[in-house]
Amino acid sequence: MFKALVLEKEPEFRASVREVDEGFLPEGDVTVAVEYSTLNYKDGLAITNKSPVVRSWPMVAGIDGSGTVLESSAPQWKAGDAVVLNGFGVGETHKGCLAARARLKSQWLVRRPQAFSARQAMAIGTAGYTAMLCVLALERHGLKAGEGEVLVTGATGGVGSVAVALLAKLGHKVVAATGKPAEADYLKTLGATAIIDRGELSAPGKPLQKERWAAVVDAVGSHTLANACAQTRYGGAVAACGLAQGMDFPATVAPFILRGIALLGVDSVMAPMARREEAWSRLARDLDPKLLETMTTEVGLADAVGAAQRLMAGEVRGRIVVRTS
Ligand SMILES: NC(=O)c1ccc[n+]([C@@H]2O[C@H](COP(=O)([O-])OP(=O)(O)OC[C@H]3O[C@@H](n4cnc5c(N)ncnc54)[C@H](OP(=O)(O)O)[C@@H]3O)[C@@H](O)[C@H]2O)c1
Numbered sequence: 001m002f003k004a005l006v007l008e009k010e011p012e013f014r015a016s017v018r019e020v021d022e023g024f025l026p027e028g029d030v031t032v033a034v035e036y037s038t039l040n041y042k043d044g045l046a047i048t049n050k051s052p053v054v055r056s057w058p059m060v061a062g063i064d065g066s067g068t069v070l071e072s073s074a075p076q077w078k079a080g081d082a083v084v085l086n087g088f089g090v091g092e093t094h095k096g097c098l099a100a101r102a103r104l105k106s107q108w109l110v111r112r113p114q115a116f117s118a119r120q121a122m123a124i125g126t127a128g129y130t131a132m133l134c135v136l137a138l139e140r141h142g143l144k145a146g147e148g149e150v151l152v153t154g155a156t157g158g159v160g161s162v163a164v165a166l167l168a169k170l171g172h173k174v175v176a177a178t179g180k181p182a183e184a185d186y187l188k189t190l191g192a193t194a195i196i197d198r199g200e201l202s203a204p205g206k207p208l209q210k211e212r213w214a215a216v217v218d219a220v221g222s223h224t225l226a227n228a229c230a231q232t233r234y235g236g237a238v239a240a241c242g243l244a245q246g247m248d249f250p251a252t253v254a255p256f257i258l259r260g261i262a263l264l265g266v267d268s269v270m271a272p273m274a275r276r277e278e279a280w281s282r283l284a285r286d287l288d289p290k291l292l293e294t295m296t297t298e299v300g301l302a303d304a305v306g307a308a309q310r311l312m313a314g315e316v317r318g319r320i321v322v323r324t325s
Contacts, residue, residue, distance in 0.1 A: 003324075004099030005047070005304055009057040013049045015305050024060075026095045028103035029074045032083060034067040035118035037097040038125035039308055039320040040158060041244065046091060047308035056093050061304075063090055063269075064125045065097025065104075065324075066118035074106030082112040084280065086126045087269035098304060100325050110276050115284035122321045123296040124283055127158025130268040132279040132286075134159075134217045134239035135166050137264040141215075141237040145171030148214030149194075151228060153177045153201065154244050155187055158295075159219040161318045164190040165291045166283075167217070175213075177201055177224070183317055190291055201227045202245060207252040211259070215239070222246030229255040229263065241266040295319050 001019045008014045025031070039047075040063060046053040047061050069081040077083070088108040090096045095103070112121050143150075150167050154160040155176035167174045168191020176192035177200070178184075184195045201224040211233040218225045219242030229238050229251055240263060255261045271279075295318030299307045304322050311320065 002100035003301055005061045005301060007046060007049075007054055007057070007059040007061055015047045015049070015061065017301050017304075020099075022101070024095070025101065025103040029072060029106045030069055030077050030104050030109060031071045032065065032067050032085070032102050032104060033070050034065040034097050034100055034102050034324045036067070036122040037062040037065045037322045037324050038122040039304065039311055039322060040064065040126045041242070041311070042126070043091065043098070044308045044311040047305055048312050050312055053092055059091065060095035060097075060099050060102070061091050062096030062098030063087055063092065064122060065090075065102055066112060066121040070101070072106065077106055077109065082118070083109040084112045084121045085109055086129050086276065087271075089269065098301065098322060098324065107273070110273075110280055113280055113284035115289075119298070119321055120289060120292060123292050123319050124162065124287065125158065125319060126268050127319060128162035128283065128287070129276070129279050130241050130266060131159045131162035131166060131217065132283050133266045133268055133271065133275065134163060134241055135170070136275070136279060136282065137239045137266055138215045138217070138237055141262055141264060143215045143237065148233065149173045149175050149212060151175050151177060151213045151216040152192075153198065153216070153224050153228065154219035154242060155192065156180050156183045156317045157219055157244065158319045159217070159242060161190060161295045162287065163217040163219075164192050165288060165295075166286050168192065169286050169288060179314070180317070186294070186317060189294060198224065204250065205230055207254040208258065218242065220245045222248050223250060225249055226251035229261060232259070232261045234259045235261065237262040237264055239264045239266050241268075296321055298323060
């Protein structure tokens with residue numbers, strides 16, 4: 001028997017930590033002893049039932065996990081291997097990693113970089129790996145240090161915190177947009193050179209505005225993304241990965257057809273394995289473990305539901321890791 005955070009739909013929605021056995025696990029060719037999981041925005045939506053993230057019931061929550069392989073019938077994995085799982089519908093359609101055990105598909109697993117413990121890998125989690133995917137997308141577009149200010153929205157959140165730390169380490173001048181002015185010192189510790197109030201970006205704005213950003217990492221969507229595009233400098237790029245303000249995109253084509261800016265969509269869930277491995281190896285190189293610890297709060301499985309509620313209420317800074325064993 002082991003503990004799992006189980007989401008049930010009938011007779012009414014319920015999220016609770018239960019003792020389950022191996023028979024509760026889904027099909028898969030690798031069984032993992034999960035040491036740590038985490039709470040991303042999507043986990044918050046699933047655990048509070050705020051959005052229809054879960055599409056198979058009952059579900060074990062947890063879109064991310066890290067631990068060691070217990071059993072594998074796949075040749076590429078053997079007992080004792082340290083692994084990381086991000087996305088692929090885990091915690092949505094396939095039982096997830098907010099549990100001491102998970103049964104997963106071998107082709108979904110990434111070898112955990114030696115630089116990271118299971119806890120550190122989950123302090124990064126999907127949020128941090130997505131921040132790295134955003135930085136990689138901007139670099140592929142041609143962004144280089146010294147080209148000007150880079151804006152990060154939702155800056156005290158999981159994606160935002162890791163994006164600020166990564167971009168600053170890579171030599172960029174990072175401007176952090178936040179709704180939490182009291183966290184200015186935190187954002188400066190991560191490497192932000194300036195802080196702006198997210199209210200400057202969140203209301204409807206003009207199609208073209210004063211050019212400011214060499215590039216943007218946006219975790220917020222809606223008017224914030226539209227204004228970020230309208231303020232991006234000629235030829236710059238915006239990596240869009242989130243919807244914390246909203247899923248809408250109330251923009252015009254002006255920044256694209258008059259300033260040649262690029263809007264780069266970033267998806268972590270179905271990202272191909274080569275891109276995942278590139279992101280994890282760059283995180284091992286470019287993310288300062290001391291700053292990662294600054295971003296991280298730890299809770300046990302029993303406290304994960306309360307922590308998910310705080311995340312959805314916008315009361316959390318940085319990343320929450322969940323000890324599953
Ligand atoms: N594309 C992908 O594959 C992918 C992967 C991971 C995450 N995401 C998305 O990225 C977003 C961020 O995820 P996360 O894990 O970093 O979540 P998070 O830790 O909850 O951070 C979200 C941050 O957004 C800001 N925010 C919240 N409500 C807002 C509002 N109404 N208007 C403007 N800003 C608001 C807050 O930062 P401040 O208080 O500092 O403003 C908050 O901390 C989510 O929408 C998530 O679904 C997408």
